[in-house]
Amino acid sequence: MESPSSLHIAMFPWFAMGHLTPYLHLSNKLAKRGHKISFFIPTKTQTKLEQFNLYPNLITFYPLNVPHIHGLPFGAETTSDVSFSLGPLIMTAMDQTQPQVELLLAQLNPKMVFFDFAFWIPKIAQSLGIKSFQYWIVSPATISYTLSPSRMCESINLTEFDLMKPPKGYPNSSFTLYSHEAKYLALKRNFEFGSGVLFYDRLFNGLSLSDAIGFKGCRQIEGPYVDYLEQEFGKPVLLSGPVLPEPPKTVLDEKWGSWLGGFKDGSLVYCALGSECKLTLEQFQELLLGLELTGYPFLAILKPPVGFETVEDAFPEEFEERVKEKGIVHSGWIQQQLILEHSSVGCFVTHCGAGSLTEGLTNNCQMVLIPHLDADHIINAKIMGMKLKVGVEVKKGEEDGLFTKESVCEAVKIVMDDENEIGREVRNNHDKLRNLLLNQDLESSCVDGFCEKLQELVR
Numbered sequence: 069m070e071s072p073s074s075l076h077i078a079m080f081p082w083f084a085m086g087h088l089t090p091y092l093h094l095s096n097k098l099a100k101r102g103h104k105i106s107f108f109i110p111t112k113t114q115t116k117l118e119q120f121n122l123y124p125n126l127i128t129f130y131p132l133n134v135p136h137i138h139g140l141p142f143g144a145e146t147t148s149d150v151s152f153s154l155g156p157l158i159m160t161a162m163d164q165t166q167p168q169v170e171l172l173l174a175q176l177n178p179k180m181v182f183f184d185f186a187f188w189i190p191k192i193a194q195s196l197g198i199k200s201f202q203y204w205i206v207s208p209a210t211i212s213y214t215l216s217p218s219r220m221c222e223s224i225n226l227t228e229f230d231l232m233k234p235p236k237g238y239p240n241s242s243f244t245l246y247s248h249e250a251k252y253l254a255l256k257r258n259f260e261f262g263s264g265v266l267f268y269d270r271l272f273n274g275l276s277l278s279d280a281i282g283f284k285g286c287r288q289i290e291g292p293y294v295d296y297l298e299q300e301f302g303k304p305v306l307l308s309g310p311v312l313p314e315p316p317k318t319v320l321d322e323k324w325g326s327w328l329g330g331f332k333d334g335s336l337v338y339c340a341l342g343s344e345c346k347l348t349l350e351q352f353q354e355l356l357l358g359l360e361l362t363g364y365p366f367l368a369i370l371k372p373p374v375g376f377e378t379v380e381d382a383f384p385e386e387f388e389e390r391v392k393e394k395g396i397v398h399s400g401w402i403q404q405q406l407i408l409e410h411s412s413v414g415c416f417v418t419h420c421g422a423g424s425l426t427e428g429l430t431n432n433c434q435m436v437l438i439p440h441l442d443a444d445h446i447i448n449a450k451i452m453g454m455k456l457k458v459g460v461e462v463k464k465g466e467e468d469g470l471f472t473k474e475s476v477c478e479a480v481k482i483v484m485d486d487e488n489e490i491g492r493e494v495r496n497n498h499d500k501l502r503n504l505l506l507n508q509d510l511e512s513s514c515v516d517g518f519c520e521k522l523q524e525l526v527r
Contacts, residue, residue, distance in 0.1 A: 075522060076104045078173060078181040078198075080189065083110055083134070083162050084147040084155075085343065086423060087184060090205045090284065092120050092127075093311050094182075097515045099123035106176050108169060110134045110145035122314060130172055135164045152344050159262025162186065173198060179526045182282075185261075187270050190277035199525055202278040205422050206444040207285065208293035208305070209451050212238060214253065214443050215272050216300045228254045237300075239292035243450060248469030252441045280304040280525055284311045284422065286514050288504060289456070306521050309514025310505050312430060313405060320406040324367075327396070328407070331365050334414035337480055338407055338433065340369040341419040345440045349373045351470065353384045355438075356397065358476025360387070364415070364484065365394035369402050408433055415484055417476075420445040425452065428459075430505050434483035434495060435459035438471065458498045459483070460490065 077098065081091040088109065095105040104126050109117065111131040121127050134145045140157045144150050147158055163186070170192050173181060180199040183189040190200040204211060212235075213219070219226075219235035228250040234243045245253070261267035275281060281297065283290060285307050298305045319325075328336065337359060341347070347355065352373035359366045376382045379399045404424070408416060408431040416428045420439040425448060428435045437452060437459045439445035453461040460482050463475040482491045504510060 073523065074102045074104060075180065075519075075526065076106070076176070076178040077522075078106045078108065078176065078178040080108045080169060080181060080183045080186055082185040083113070083145060083158055085113075085116070086421060087205055088113065088117060088146070089120065090311065090423060091182070091203070092117055093313050094203070094284070094308055095127050096120075096122045096314065097308070097311060098519065099126040101515070101519055102126070103519070104128075104178075106130055106172070106178055108132055108172065112143070113145050130176075132165045132168050134161050137161045137164075148343060152346065156261050159185065163188070163263045166192075180522065183274065183278075185270060185274070187265075187274040187277065190274070190279070193279075199280070200278045201280050201282055201522075201525070202274045203282040203308075205284055207422065207448060207451065208283045208290050208297055209240070210444045210447040211271075211275070211283075212293045212296050212300075213243070213447055215268060215275060216297065218300060220268070220272055226254055226257060230254075237296060239296050240455060243454075245446065245450070246464065246469065247466050248464070249439075249441075249446045252469075253443055253446075256443065275301060278303075280306060282306045282308060282518075284308055284426075286310055286505075286510060288510075289501075304521065304525065306518055307514065308518045309511050310426060311515075312426065312505065312511060316403070316405055318403070318406070320403055320410065324402070324407065325410075328367075328410045328412045331394075331412040333411045334432070334484075335364060336412045337362060337364045337366040337415040337417060337484075338369075338413045339366060339417035340402075340404060340424065341371075341417075341438065341440065342421050342424065343371075345419055346371045347373050349375065349382055352379075352382055354471060354473045355476055356387060357384055358471075358473035359417075359480070360391055360395065361473055361477040362480045362484075364480065366391075366396075367407070368395075368397045368417075369404075370397060370399060372399055415480055417480065420448040420452065422448065426505075429498070429501055431502075434491070434498060436476075436479045436483060437461040438476075441469070456497060456501065457493060458501055460494060 079091050081087040107129050109129050114129050114131055137157045137160050147155050180201050181193050182201045182203040193200040216235050231250040231253045232245050257268050259267045294305045372379050373382045379397050405427055408427050413433045416433045417436040418424045420437050437449040439449040449461050452459045460479045462471045462479045464471045482488050485491050
């Protein structure tokens, strides 16, 4: 028998592992407090997430048959099944699950449905008497910068010069972007993302139509951006807390544990640019040469660069021979959470994805920031490097956005050098933020408060 205070919540995240996994982490936090979760997920992807379901008595997966869309490989369900350029077709396929989702919502009758990219959810939910909640894994700082009504109403065709500065009322008025970053954001505004819908229209419609908006984070970091969005959209904006992943039940593979154990504490550089980032050959080689130039041992987890089948095929000349004693480049999946916890890892070179930043902030390794061309990564890097000063961003060309081996080496050496003044400030700030995030009282009080506010929304 369900408790009168327990909620039944449906979860329908974007079909990408970087969205499905955080939604499941949140589901675990809610289920721990007695709430029932119905998790909508592509059929074959369910097996990838079942191991992370800590409350199978309360979290139930409901598989969705993802329709085949012309241009997609047969059987493709999520962005991890396809190249980056085919992401919009995965979105089209997800949109076409609408009849299945509507039928499930009608049959299950949850009190609320969480979604992110499926902007059509609020209308279905409203017709069924269900509250819709747009829950973001990206930061409120990013949504504030790119999608606030003040920004969206500025002009139909925003230029890169418009986007180099924040919108009216943005909490961080000194915030500025590089020219190449603003140019990317300007181009993204005309980018179709599934079913012929523009990317920013898809997101803005969800923000405008949902009953409430939510983010991963805590008020100590995100408070000003949450207040700004509440004022801009005129609806509740809630924070779920940092939603830290539960400690892994597995142990680090012997292969990696043995190799990492051969280095001194805090001496190794771990570099990982996410599951979807593919660099050009030139940038791939500059990154590897930069890691080599630091003189530190390193483990780099990278996709083969554009046009190459393997990372080895793209190595700089004689690179493998030079670094074989203390450098590894690997293109497969790795236990990142456990790698970052290893005592030998002193520096984390990251693309600034939300999940990776959380894992970096809650470990002792210092962060070097190389944001990929993604709005969230770009804004995250500014917040981490300029506002919170818990990492050092790799310098890039103002116009072309390219880094060099020297700029990679410089950023790593700053955070690894105990005598460097900037490095000391970054380490001190990181320690303070890490202690805040790992405080069990913070996590618990944030999630409890989040649940109370969800209860208020459905009354």
